Amino acid sequence: MKHAPRLAAALATAAVLAACAPQTSDNSSSDKDEKTGTLRVWLFQEVSNKPKEKVVDSVLAAFEKAHEDTEVTVEYIPVETRAQRIKAAFNDPESAPDVIEYGNTDTAGYVKDGGLLDVTEEFGAWQEAKDTDATAKQSVTVDGKVYGAPYFVGVRALYYRTDVFEELGLDVPRTQAELISTAKEIRAAEPELYGLAVGGAYTYGAMPFVWANGGELATGKGGSYASAIDSAAAQKGIKAYTSLFGDDNCPAATCAGMGGNDTVTAFASGKAGMAIGGDFSHAAVEAGKVRGKYAVVPLPGVKAGEIAPAFAGGNNIGVLKSTSHRTLAVDLMKRLASKETQASMFDAMGFLPTFSDVRRQAAAKEPFVKPFADTLAAGTKFVPASPAWAQIDSSLVLPTMFQEIVSGKKSVAAASADAAKKMNDAFGSVG
Amino acid sequence: MTSVTHRKTWTPWLFLAPALVVLGGLLAYPIYQLGLISLFHYTQAQVSGGEPTTFEGFGNYAELFGDSQFWEVLLATVVFAAACVVSTLAVGCALAVLLTRVRALPRLALMLAALGAWATPAVTGSTVWLFLFDADFGPVNRVLGLGDHSWTYGRFSAFFLVLLEVVWCSFPFVMVTVYAGIRAVPGEVLEAASLDGASQWRIWRSVLAPILRPILVVVTIQSVIWDFKVFTQIYVMTNGGGIAGQNLVLNVYAYQKAFASSQYSLGSAIGVVMLLILLVVTLGYLRLLRRQGEEL
Numbered sequence: 001m002k003h004a005p006r007l008a009a010a011l012a013t014a015a016v017l018a019a020c021a022p023q024t025s026d027n028s029s030s031d032k033d034e035k036t037g038t039l040r041v042w043l044f045q046e047v048s049n050k051p052k053e054k055v056v057d058s059v060l061a062a063f064e065k066a067h068e069d070t071e072v073t074v075e076y077i078p079v080e081t082r083a084q085r086i087k088a089a090f091n092d093p094e095s096a097p098d099v100i101e102y103g104n105t106d107t108a109g110y111v112k113d114g115g116l117l118d119v120t121e122e123f124g125a126w127q128e129a130k131d132t133d134a135t136a137k138q139s140v141t142v143d144g145k146v147y148g149a150p151y152f153v154g155v156r157a158l159y160y161r162t163d164v165f166e167e168l169g170l171d172v173p174r175t176q177a178e179l180i181s182t183a184k185e186i187r188a189a190e191p192e193l194y195g196l197a198v199g200g201a202y203t204y205g206a207m208p209f210v211w212a213n214g215g216e217l218a219t220g221k222g223g224s225y226a227s228a229i230d231s232a233a234a235q236k237g238i239k240a241y242t243s244l245f246g247d248d249n250c251p252a253a254t255c256a257g258m259g260g261n262d263t264v265t266a267f268a269s270g271k272a273g274m275a276i277g278g279d280f281s282h283a284a285v286e287a288g289k290v291r292g293k294y295a296v297v298p299l300p301g302v303k304a305g306e307i308a309p310a311f312a313g314g315n316n317i318g319v320l321k322s323t324s325h326r327t328l329a330v331d332l333m334k335r336l337a338s339k340e341t342q343a344s345m346f347d348a349m350g351f352l353p354t355f356s357d358v359r360r361q362a363a364a365k366e367p368f369v370k371p372f373a374d375t376l377a378a379g380t381k382f383v384p385a386s387p388a389w390a391q392i393d394s395s396l397v398l399p400t401m402f403q404e405i406v407s408g409k410k411s412v413a414a415a416s417a418d419a420a421k422k423m424n425d426a427f428g429s430v431g
Numbered sequence: 432m433t434s435v436t437h438r439k440t441w442t443p444w445l446f447l448a449p450a451l452v453v454l455g456g457l458l459a460y461p462i463y464q465l466g467l468i469s470l471f472h473y474t475q476a477q478v479s480g481g482e483p484t485t486f487e488g489f490g491n492y493a494e495l496f497g498d499s500q501f502w503e504v505l506l507a508t509v510v511f512a513a514a515c516v517v518s519t520l521a522v523g524c525a526l527a528v529l530l531t532r533v534r535a536l537p538r539l540a541l542m543l544a545a546l547g548a549w550a551t552p553a554v555t556g557s558t559v560w561l562f563l564f565d566a567d568f569g570p571v572n573r574v575l576g577l578g579d580h581s582w583t584y585g586r587f588s589a590f591f592l593v594l595l596e597v598v599w600c601s602f603p604f605v606m607v608t609v610y611a612g613i614r615a616v617p618g619e620v621l622e623a624a625s626l627d628g629a630s631q632w633r634i635w636r637s638v639l640a641p642i643l644r645p646i647l648v649v650v651t652i653q654s655v656i657w658d659f660k661v662f663t664q665i666y667v668m669t670n671g672g673g674i675a676g677q678n679l680v681l682n683v684y685a686y687q688k689a690f691a692s693s694q695y696s697l698g699s700a701i702g703v704v705m706l707l708i709l710l711v712v713t714l715g716y717l718r719l720l721r722r723q724g725e726e727l
Contacts, residue, residue, distance in 0.1 A: 021467070021471065021484055021486075022467055022468045022471055022478075022484060022695075023478075024479075024480050025479055025480050087478075090479030090481075091478055091479050111481075112476045112482070113476045115479060115481065200674065253579075253581035253584040254579070254581055256584065257584075387476070391692045395687065395691065395692040396676070399675075403675035404675045409675060409677075
């Protein structure tokens with residue numbers, strides 16, 4: 001083994017000659033703008049995907065008819081593995097799609113990765129775009145430039161069990177304080193139910209409490225943000241949300257680890273008196289045990305009559321920078337996110353349209369949309385449009401904060417100060 | 432080897448070449464890349480060409496060592512790995528001795544059970560253990576009458592649960608290896624010891640353990656390396672590191688940094704630190720043995 005160091009040195013030298021820096025892919029925008037050929041589209045695979053496929057197929061048929069000698073192949077990718085798939089697409093432009101559907105919290109991150117095409121000009125010239133609601137537009141905008149078209153929005157509201165409320169003689173809560181006391185009353189009367197199902201990892205269920213109290217995730221604009229999660233107002237909201245963890249509502253031992261889906265599942269299977277669920281959770285709840293025994297209202301704010309600002313989730317359609325069919329791909333993006341497509345997508349899947357007028361029509365047609373439309377109309381919030389958000393989100397800064405508080409490891413002040421520090425580090429590291 | 436000519440010294444290298452090429456390609460090159468990446472600022476934006484790659488020197492290491500969470504995770508990893516190694520060796524050696532003292536049928540049964548545990552993929556094993564201790568449906572809580580006690584909520588209780596799984600899936604290797612070693616010990620030695628009136632424990636401590644030393648060294652080092660690098664069990668059983676990251680160990684921590692949040696360079700730095708720690712531990716252990724007059 002005495003030759004080992006020499007050998008290692010020799011190998012290292014050889015390797016240095018082979019590569020002097022880690023590999024990067026050349027993801028500069030393609031200058032080609034071919035007017036014929038095959039376009040590839042990646043859309044998300046939904047729980048029951050058939051109705052979505054039908055709507056998409058009719059859009060693609062119209063597109064292929066309008067552009068001669070073009071063909072579109074569409075692939076439905078699972079939501080859970082989207083991060084890897086899209087990273088892989090950015091790394092290997094050769095096999096990347098032309099058009100993708102993506103979650104709106106990923107916008108800034110993908111722009112920083114250099115993956116999305118700037119379509120500010122086309123979006124501005126698009127007739128329908130003027131009806132896009134402000135929050136939806138914000139979710140495709142980074143530093144004043146537009147990187148896609150909003151596809152649908154998703155907001156959360158309060159689901160509650162009408163049978164439980166009737167039996168216990170409870171009123172629908174009108175303020176946050178009433179919400180918390182009602183939750184505890186339900187638990188006291190029906191110990192096998194969670195009053196309000198909450199989760200330590202359910203960031204977007206917790207944030208309305210912070211926002212309703214006047215707190216913010218971060219303040220700032222245009223790339224430079226500072227965390228505000230430790231402000232007095234935000235701490236008040238965090239305190240309100242974390243007060244829901246405990247044997248008198250949702251025991252910390254089980255609820256600290258729960259995420260949004262877990263709370264909706266608990267509600268759908270009849271294990272909770274109330275839950276914070278999205279319009280997109282409607283199908284899951286309908287399929288559960290509580291079908292016909294629940295109603296939905298906007299999540300109450302601090303004062304009676306107020307609605308707690310909800311997180312404006314949803315997806316966008318974007319064009320990849322590496323596309324070699326720029327004009328065609330942008331046209332396809334517009335068709336996939338058009339008013340007409342969004343209206344039929346609402347009928348097929350229940351996705352809330354991003355155009356205010358289309359959404360009004362939808363709400364008139366389907367009564368279950370009303371509380372969600374009201375929530376949207378009352379004003380929604382969005383995550384900081386910074387690439388740091390993807391990192392803050394994936395390194396679980398906020399779930400860690402909530403879990404530290406509900407498990408009694410840290411006080412609200414200490415945990416929120418730590419979270420603010422981590423957020424600021426992330427904001428700082430992306431410049 | 433004293434009078435070999437220059438030409439002859441190349442012959443062994445020629446024979447070693449195929450193995451060295453494979454080792455170089457599969458081991459040295461990845462480690463080199465790991466070290467290289469750890470010196471750059473390398474996130475998803477750099478990989479996909481959104482931003483240029485910048486050389487950071489030891490910036491990633493400075494960030495890592497300045498992070499109090501890293502030290503917490505490192506301490507947890509060392510203590511957890513030590514507990515796993517000790518438990519695995521104790522269980523493995525005890526069962527190996529037991530194997531030599533039972534009749535053919537129970538021996539076969541024990542062997543098969545151990546091999547079954549050994550052959551079970553870590554993900555499957557972890558999921559099954561998690562189910563056994565599930566708060567709502569787990570048989571353990573039902574048998575012990577614990578109601579809906581959550582085993583994964585408390586930090587130590589969650590680590591304990593993972594320790595049980597790690598011991599369960601790694602004791603068979605120790606058991607089988609030590610059993611083979613014991614079989615190779617001449618019967619006369621053991622007979623002489625028992626004629627002298629030595630107890631079971633005494634025989635193990637003064638006769639078997641010294642004879643088995645080289646084998647014990649190998650299984651200890653193996654166990655140290657395995658248990659220090661434990662990933663699947665923690666990742667599956669504590670859902671990626673437990674409530675507020677309380678059950679993170681270095682390997683999972685590196686994964687969370689590198690892949691969950693795409694900070695490949697920081698993840699690489701953690702990997703390099705782990706590699707160095709394991710090298711130091713292994714070399715130190717070997718040196719210690721050498722000084723005691725053992726040649727491996």
